[in-house]
Amino acid sequence: MSGAEKITVKVTEVVPLNELVTRFRFERADGGLLPTFSGGAHTVVEMHDGGITRLNPYSLMSDPMDQTAYTISVRRDDEGRGGSLFMHQQVKAGDEMVISFPVNLFSLDLRAKKHLFLAGGIGITPFLAQIKQLQRFNGNWELHYACRSAALGSYADELTDHYPNETHVYYDDEKQTIDLVNLLDGQPLGTHVYVCGPKGMIDWVRKTAAAEGWPREAIHYEEFLAPQPGKPFEVKLAISNKTIEVGENESLLEAMERENVDAPYLCRGGACGQCETRVIDYAGNFIHRDHWLDDAEHAGGEKIMPCVSRFEGKTLVLDR
Amino acid sequence: MTIQFNNESFRDDYSFYNSERAIKRFPFPFHEDSYMYSVNMEQHRGGPVDSVYEMRFDVDEHYVSEMRDRAMVLADDPLRCQSLPHMTLAGWDLLELIMVSKSEDYPDLFELHRDGNKWRWINKPLGIDHSFTFLDEATLPCGPMEYITRQAQGDFAVLDQRDDNLWMDAGMVTTQADWSLDFDIGMNFFEWHAPVPLAHEKGIFVRALKFLMNIQQGAPARRLNWTMTVNPLLDTSPENYHKWGIQKTELTPQNIGAKQHLRVELQTFFRLPRSNALVFPIRCYLCSFQDLMGVPKWGRRLHRVIRDLPEELATYKGFIDNRPMMLDYLKDFDDGLPTSPGIWPELDTEPPLTR
Amino acid sequence: MSTFAFPPSIKSRPVYGTLEPQAGAAHMFIVDGEGANAVLDLAQRAPSMMQLAHIVYITRGTDFAAALKALNPAQFYQGPTYGAALPRIRRSLADAKMGLQVYLAGTEGLMGQAMNEAVIAGIPHTAIQTEHRGATARRMQCVHCKGITEDVETDPFVCSHCGLNLFVRDHYSRRIAAFQGVCIDAEDPGNVPVQKGIYE
Numbered sequence: 001m002s003g004a005e006k007i008t009v010k011v012t013e014v015v016p017l018n019e020l021v022t023r024f025r026f027e028r029a030d031g032g033l034l035p036t037f038s039g040g041a042h043t044v045v046e047m048h049d050g051g052i053t054r055l056n057p058y059s060l061m062s063d064p065m066d067q068t069a070y071t072i073s074v075r076r077d078d079e080g081r082g083g084s085l086f087m088h089q090q091v092k093a094g095d096e097m098v099i100s101f102p103v104n105l106f107s108l109d110l111r112a113k114k115h116l117f118l119a120g121g122i123g124i125t126p127f128l129a130q131i132k133q134l135q136r137f138n139g140n141w142e143l144h145y146a147c148r149s150a151a152l153g154s155y156a157d158e159l160t161d162h163y164p165n166e167t168h169v170y171y172d173d174e175k176q177t178i179d180l181v182n183l184l185d186g187q188p189l190g191t192h193v194y195v196c197g198p199k200g201m202i203d204w205v206r207k208t209a210a211a212e213g214w215p216r217e218a219i220h221y222e223e224f225l226a227p228q229p230g231k232p233f234e235v236k237l238a239i240s241n242k243t244i245e246v247g248e249n250e251s252l253l254e255a256m257e258r259e260n261v262d263a264p265y266l267c268r269g270g271a272c273g274q275c276e277t278r279v280i281d282y283a284g285n286f287i288h289r290d291h292w293l294d295d296a297e298h299a300g301g302e303k304i305m306p307c308v309s310r311f312e313g314k315t316l317v318l319d320r
Numbered sequence: 321m322t323i324q325f326n327n328e329s330f331r332d333d334y335s336f337y338n339s340e341r342a343i344k345r346f347p348f349p350f351h352e353d354s355y356m357y358s359v360n361m362e363q364h365r366g367g368p369v370d371s372v373y374e375m376r377f378d379v380d381e382h383y384v385s386e387m388r389d390r391a392m393v394l395a396d397d398p399l400r401c402q403s404l405p406h407m408t409l410a411g412w413d414l415l416e417l418i419m420v421s422k423s424e425d426y427p428d429l430f431e432l433h434r435d436g437n438k439w440r441w442i443n444k445p446l447g448i449d450h451s452f453t454f455l456d457e458a459t460l461p462c463g464p465m466e467y468i469t470r471q472a473q474g475d476f477a478v479l480d481q482r483d484d485n486l487w488m489d490a491g492m493v494t495t496q497a498d499w500s501l502d503f504d505i506g507m508n509f510f511e512w513h514a515p516v517p518l519a520h521e522k523g524i525f526v527r528a529l530k531f532l533m534n535i536q537q538g539a540p541a542r543r544l545n546w547t548m549t550v551n552p553l554l555d556t557s558p559e560n561y562h563k564w565g566i567q568k569t570e571l572t573p574q575n576i577g578a579k580q581h582l583r584v585e586l587q588t589f590f591r592l593p594r595s596n597a598l599v600f601p602i603r604c605y606l607c608s609f610q611d612l613m614g615v616p617k618w619g620r621r622l623h624r625v626i627r628d629l630p631e632e633l634a635t636y637k638g639f640i641d642n643r644p645m646m647l648d649y650l651k652d653f654d655d656g657l658p659t660s661p662g663i664w665p666e667l668d669t670e671p672p673l674t675r
Numbered sequence: 676m677s678t679f680a681f682p683p684s685i686k687s688r689p690v691y692g693t694l695e696p697q698a699g700a701a702h703m704f705i706v707d708g709e710g711a712n713a714v715l716d717l718a719q720r721a722p723s724m725m726q727l728a729h730i731v732y733i734t735r736g737t738d739f740a741a742a743l744k745a746l747n748p749a750q751f752y753q754g755p756t757y758g759a760a761l762p763r764i765r766r767s768l769a770d771a772k773m774g775l776q777v778y779l780a781g782t783e784g785l786m787g788q789a790m791n792e793a794v795i796a797g798i799p800h801t802a803i804q805t806e807h808r809g810a811t812a813r814r815m816q817c818v819h820c821k822g823i824t825e826d827v828e829t830d831p832f833v834c835s836h837c838g839l840n841l842f843v844r845d846h847y848s849r850r851i852a853a854f855q856g857v858c859i860d861a862e863d864p865g866n867v868p869v870q871k872g873i874y875e
Binding site for chain 2: 005133136137
């Protein structure tokens with residue numbers, strides 16, 4: 001069986017926050033309570049867009065203790081394959097949808113003496129749930145949130161209103177930037193850093209922290225990658241004895257699912273490692289996009305993460 | 321189904337016994353005529369009616385006596401229950417999981433009434449009726465993990481998940497197969513399994529860890545493990561080994577059927593929602609050789625498994641010295657007939673012993 | 676200089692390396708006996724670190740104080756035993772900031788206990804540098820009475836607290852900073868093998 005357990009929910013609110021971001025509220029279709037979760041968890045939302053099924057992960061941003069509803073915020077990606085556009089354009093209050101049980105790949109280290117949150121843009125969402133969790137247990141936290149402009153700063157005002165001492169917001173269009181070296185300097189022993197945002201921001205934080213002598217275990221990050229469109233390619237699946245075509249606007253994982261090939265998955269965003277697949281043979285180039293395999297594995301040609309990575313070339317044979 | 325609770329002891333006079341019903345539902349751990357380590361995980365979502373797999377937390381005829389034995393162990397040695405400071409939330413998760421599961425699965429024995437965070441818990445077999453505030457430690461007589469695991473059979477290891485590993489950061493351990501929570505608390509998955517022979521080399525723990533870290537909310541898993549114990553002694557702890565070790569030398573060909581017990585652990589794994597920790601309940605079932613021999617399939621198979629077990633495993637499981645005497649006893653219950661696959665008794669279809 | 680190659684063992688047994696200079700805002704060295712040599716070796720390779728260094732030196736009958744002081748560390752302490760040094764170590768860690776690097780060198784008992792303090796203060800154990808120097812004696816905990824016997828050199832040994840005959844396991848607890856000792860004659864009282872060196 002692939003993926004986490006499913007829950008049928010009803011969309012009870014669709015709230016556009018700004019030009020790019022819309023918030024969705026889900027309640028259980030049967031009126032029951034939703035499972036509690038831990039701050040940093042995500043849910044995988046199923047979208048049936050014509051003949052195409054997409055499953056995209058979104059961080060849960062509601063209070064983990066609130067079992068009446070989950071909320072997520074979706075940033076519209078006009079360049080993407082259409083998952084976020086579907087959410088923005090097709091999903092209406094009253095619709096039924098299927099989402100997964102919460103899965104956490106970005107949980108708090110509860111031993112931390114202090115939690116230092118660094119958010120970029122829509123990367124704010126997991127922190128909203130983590131902040132609610134820490135508030136409940138008198139946790140020690142601080143948030144530094146960089147966004148493009150005041151108009152696009154989702155939840156910046158609420159956070160500043162509720163937690164004026166803990167919240168620091170930086171607007172790109174006002175040339176405000178996080179002074180990271182200074183921020184890291186002088187944090188008490190036992191501080192953990194959490195960063196969620198674009199890849200460049202994550203790399204910057206990891207590199208800077210390492211240079212300042214922060215241990216690897218004290219740096220936590222999460223970036224869900226949406227699968228990117230690309231040139232169609234053919235793949236041979238050795239176990240199922242099938243040759244399938246991966247279309248321009250679908251991922252390798254989605255193509256296997258379309259052909260009823262049993263392929264494991266969890267996050268569908270290149271982070272969790274569940275869909276790791278062995279390459280039996282290939283002639284061509286991999287387009288690796290995941291965070292799971294390391295550089296050597298990306299260069300090695302022996303593994304691929306079908307949820308986000310693609311292939312260009314003549315032959316690809318996978319152990320599925 | 322009403323459970324008749326035994327009044328029995330797991331020490332001194334060892335008045336422990338299994339009823340006919342308990343023998344039939346004993347989780348015999350060998351699904352074939354040989355044994356080697358494997359990850360052998362399956363989903364934990366019920367099983368045959370009245371089997372130990374049916375409910376999330378099995379309650380059986382030994383419940384009340386086992387809880388009494390646990391209280392005695394803890395009075396002697398409070399270090400058997402420990403929780404590192406960051407694990408309190410996981411303790412509440414566990415309390416909720418057990419209270420909800422037991423009140424739903426055994427409504428005649430347990431009741432849970434919830435009004436927001438005001439909870440009332442009724443445990444009829446142990447005579448408990450307690451109102452408390454969920455997430456407020458001050459309203460419980462002890463920590464949440466200790467409170468609920470004093471009312472649940474089996475040991476509990478509560479594992480924190482971080483840095484691509486699982487860490488044994490809390491537990492209630494009084495019915496263990498010779499390992500010490502006090503010594504192992506704080507270790508990661510590979511460290512606390514360090515003394516286990518052969519399995520590291522086979523990559524068992526790497527695969528098991530990967531599987532366990534991916535266990536998600538709402539999708540628990542389970543497996544069986546086993547060892548041998550002389551006398552129905554639940555607390556085979558390293559702490560008390562200098563007291564109970566001598567009992568292993570008291571087997572004779574006359575008493576082995578009654579004294580030698582197969583000790584089976586039903587290990588289950590649940591993701592805990594609020595803490596993202598993993599709880600690993602290790603439920604111990606004991607059955608004497610003579611009771612096992614009542615099931616022809618088990619008699620045949622146990623003889624073959626014990627006979628062919630690698631020496632390292634028999635040593636690790638602590639019965640290498642007694643193995644010849646065990647085989648002497650068991651061989652009389654192996655007539656060489658084939659056995660059916662799977663662990664269940666198959667009393668209706670398996671042929672009776674032919675000699 | 677004495678270095679000892681520990682035989683390969685089980686996964687709970689600590690493995691020691693060679694101190695390597697790390698990037699960081701401050702460096703704390705906690706060493707005993709011949710562990711001082713590991714600091715002297717490191718300082719040769721990275722002398723500038725010493726401006727940011729705090730050296731805690733527990734003598735254990737050695738005399739490296741002058742050599743260590745000559746490195747001009749920011750702070751230097753010499754003490755007779757680990758117990759004597761402990762309040763100072765705790766005080767320093769309580770005030771420390773992220774970026775502090777901790778280096779331990781000397782006996783297993785010293786490294787284990789100091790590592791536990793650093794871990795409690797918030798440094799992951801994998802981020803702490805260690806280098807074994809000097810005696811190979813072990814700090815052992817009796818699993819039965821919980822008493823700790825320092826500097827155990829033989830297997831089996833007699834628990835200094837409860838008097839049981841214990842065999843020396845390789846199973847190691849970071850939290851207790853000790854190896855496990857288990858009764859060796861529980862199944863045959865009085866039948867205790869002849870003592871030999873742990874690594875004989």
